[in-house]
């Protein structure tokens with residue numbers, strides 16, 4: 001992109017108010033094509049970092065790609081994405097988590113209502129929600145292919161239903177329950193429905209290449225993909241360096257160990 005956005009010009013008001021934000025166009029078509037091709041190749045990896053829909057060979061998610069793929073390693077340092085994350089978090093950041101959720105046509109299963117920070121705080125001990133999710137739509141996303149649904153403003157409620165660590169049942173610490181449709185830390189349906197009635201909901205939709213940011217504590221979910229269209233969404237979570245959790249037990253492909261502040265690439269291309 002010849003004229004990348006300058007982070008200091010981003011109006012963060014909407015993000016602060018709603019807990020999510022659709023960014024101006026940040027990625028050029030070549031970057032998007034390169035990323036999409038890489039992601040398709042990475043889905044064939046044999047390791048546990050590639051998660052499949054229950055009982056099928058359909059790829060649900062690919063985790064930690066920035067650790068083993070050069071394109072993804074560079075992506076997280078693109079000035080436009082890194083600048084956006086720094087602007088929204090307000091501090092130097094590193095990559096806490098990198099994943100691509102695939103939602104295959106007719107197979108991609110739902111994500112129940114939840115807050116990401118519930119996982120990061122209870123499983124990893126992340127002190128505060130001083131982090132941001134940057135979402136890149138790799139496919140066109142519309143109302144029928146399982147878009148993310150966000151309840152605006154709920155990031156300001158703190159952790160809903162905050163279970164003390166001791167109250168987390170053993171099975172809930174199994175990382176497979178942090179990436180499957182059987183999520184360990186959810187916001188009960190009744191609570192989410194009531195919040196949706198009072199706050200409304202918004203869909204994370206748009207053409208391929210659209211970039212959104214959403215807050216670690218905003219309540220969100222997504223439905224099954226019953227359409228014929230894949231819905232691949234790449235998610236980079238940037239955390240404040242000073243907010244890095246210290247004692248980690250989950251696999252590195254779910255929680256990065258390298259907490260050094262990222263520096264931007266010289267140009268906005270991969």
Ligand code: SIN
Nearest residue numbers: 101111147148221222
């Ligand atoms: C989804 O891919 O639809 C859900 C992603 C998330 O909850 O972080």
Ligand code: MN
Nearest residue numbers: 114115116220
């Ligand atoms: Mn989530």
